[in-house]
Amino acid sequence: MDWDHQIYFEDVHIDSIIKPISIPITLQRLVMEAGSNRDFSLMHHDNDVAKITGAPDAFANTFFIMGMFERLVREWMGLKGSLKKIKSLRMTNFNCPGSVVTISGTIVELLEEQSAVVINLAMANQDITTVTAEVTVILPRRI
Amino acid sequence: MTTEWGKWGEWEETKTFVNKVVGVSIGADAVEKGAIRRWLESKQFDCPIYRDEEAAKSAGYKGIVAPVTMAQTFGIGPYWKPSDPLAKAGDEPKQINIPVIFDVPAPCTLSFATDIEVEYFTPMLLGDEIKITSKLLDITHKEMRVGKGAFLRQEDTYTNQNGEVVAISVLTIFRFNPPENVTELKKREH
Numbered sequence: 560m561d562w563d564h565q566i567y568f569e570d571v572h573i574d575s576i577i578k579p580i581s582i583p584i585t586l587q588r589l590v591m592e593a594g595s596n597r598d599f600s601l602m603h604h605d606n607d608v609a610k611i612t613g614a615p616d617a618f619a620n621t622f623f624i625m626g627m628f629e630r631l632v633r634e635w636m637g638l639k640g641s642l643k644k645i646k647s648l649r650m651t652n653f654n655c656p657g658s659v660v661t662i663s664g665t666i667v668e669l670l671e672e673q674s675a676v677v678i679n680l681a682m683a684n685q686d687i688t689t690v691t692a693e694v695t696v697i698l699p700r701r702i
Numbered sequence: 703m704t705t706e707w708g709k710w711g712e713w714e715e716t717k718t719f720v721n722k723v724v725g726v727s728i729g730a731d732a733v734e735k736g737a738i739r740r741w742l743e744s745k746q747f748d749c750p751i752y753r754d755e756e757a758a759k760s761a762g763y764k765g766i767v768a769p770v771t772m773a774q775t776f777g778i779g780p781y782w783k784p785s786d787p788l789a790k791a792g793d794e795p796k797q798i799n800i801p802v803i804f805d806v807p808a809p810c811t812l813s814f815a816t817d818i819e820v821e822y823f824t825p826m827l828l829g830d831e832i833k834i835t836s837k838l839l840d841i842t843h844k845e846m847r848v849g850k851g852a853f854l855r856q857e858d859t860y861t862n863q864n865g866e867v868v869a870i871s872v873l874t875i876f877r878f879n880p881p882e883n884v885t886e887l888k889k890r891e892h
Contacts, residue, residue, distance in 0.1 A: 560748055562757075582746060591744035595737070597730070597778045600797045621818065623745070625771040630747040633769075638751055638761040642770050646819040 565637035568674045568698040577635045577664035577678065582627065586656045589617055596622035619654035624690050628680050631662045632696050643675060644695040652689040660684050667693075674700055708877060711807020713852075716841060724856070725801030725836040730780035733768050733830040741772055768826040773860045773869040776826060777834040801836045802856040802875050810851050810877035820871040824862065831863040839872065851878025 582588075586604070593604045601608040603620045610616070629642055654660055661683050668677035675697045682690040731737060738752050750757030751767055758766045768776065781796050782789070799805070803813050826832065839855040853876050860869040 562750055588744055591740075595740040595744050596772075596775045598774075598798055599781060599795070601795060622771070622774060625820075626741065626745050626747070626769065629769050629771045630745050633747075633749055638749070638757065641825075642822060644819075644821045645771075648818050 560634060562638055565639055566635060566698060567701045568669075568676070569701050571666055571669065571676050571698065573666055573669065575666040577631060577666075579661050579663035580627075580631050580634065581659055581661040583659045584619060584654055584656050586617060589619060589623075589656065592620070592623045596620070596626070598622050614653045614655070616653070616655040616657075619660075621648070621650075624648070624650070624654070624682060624692075627660075627662050627682065628692060628694060631664060631680065632678065632694060635664070636696060636698060639699045641697050642694060643697050646693050646695075648690065648692040650690050652684070652687055654682065654684065654689050658684040660689065664694075670695070674698055708803040708810060708813055709805060709807045710809065712809055713841075713843075716806060716808045716852075716854075719806045719838045720840060722838060723835055724805050724838050725799065725834075727777055727779050727799070727834040727836075729776045729832040729834075730778060730783075731776070733772075733776055733826045733828055733832070735766065735828065737775070738766075738768050738772065741769070741775065763825055764827055766828050768828075768830075770822040770825070770869070771820075773820075773822070773826065773832065774834075774871075776830070776832040777858075777860055800856070800873070800875065802838055802854040802873075803877065806838055806854065808852070808854070808877045809879070811879055812849070812851075813875050813877040815873060816853065816876050817874040818871060820869055822869045824866040824868050826862070826868055830868075832868060833861050835859045835861070844876075846876065846878065848876075849878040849880040851876055 590604050593599055598620045602612050604617055606617045632642055664678045664680045666676050667679050675695050678694050680692045681688050751761050837857045839857045842853040853874050856873045858871045862868055
């Protein structure tokens with residue numbers, strides 16, 4: 560990862576696309592996630608419990624999803640700039656072991672006064688969208 | 703996510719909790735490098751501001767910071783602490799407490815989260831101790847396809863040891879009874 564790049568508010572336009580990132584979901588990753596994010600709710604690491612609740616298998620939790628959203632915007636914008644807000648987070652499908660999820664984003668709004676941009680984010684497994692959210696990030700200015 | 707438990711009580715009781723603090727959680731550990739590294743590891747996420755003092759300072763921070771979405775992680779209390787009893791065979795595993803489900807009474811058997819919104823303020827620095835204070839914002843009754851119940855909005859304020867606000871989140875939980883249950887109850891009444 561090259562951290563010399565920096566995105567400035569002036570660089571961004573409506574409909575600008577953020578280069579997607581992807582990661583394979585394995586049960587090991589879910590267990591590492593639970594250990595490191597401290598969400599030990601059973602359906603995120605115990606396949607049997609997850610199935611009882613109606614999920615096909617253990618599935619990724621909100622902590623992981625938000626963290627991957629943060630990774631996407633951080634890698635895109637560079638070291639300066641900050642993730643300000645996450646809203647309308649909707650989980651429409653489960654993210655289970657065996658899937659490779661892709662996280663992508665599109666700029667939908669420029670907030671001139673706050674030097675911020677609103678991004679529509681999506682997590683998808685192949686062609687199936689699993690999570691959508693709207694995030695606001697504050698970007699530095701060139702001048 | 704649907705859960706088949708929660709604190710039981712009448713809506714009249716639920717109402718008395720509006721605008722009140724319904725839960726406080728003190729993070730098990732202060733913000734520290736190892737915890738940040740392990741959190742990044744599972745996401746294959748590398749960024750110098752989370753591990754390198756100089757990089758963090760030149761990006762405008764006072765020192766190494768934690769990713770903002772780690773606020774929840776650093777606000778969760780321990781799953782066991784020295785004054786707690788030891789677990790016995792057959793004990794239910796502990797899960798994350800959601801005060802508006804487990805500490806606020808409502809006449810409902812099921813619940814699920816419908817929305818979450820988070821806003822971030824003061825960055826988390828190494829050594830920071832995070833506390834979450836939960837408040838019940840409001841109750842909105844509604845009949846949904848899954849059953850009749852109400853939306854309970856829980857506002858969580860994350861603060862550090864200096865009282866600075868790190869994040870504020872609003873979690874919406876729908877607590878309800880499925881239609882079958884209602885029919886059963888009515889049958890029993892007649």
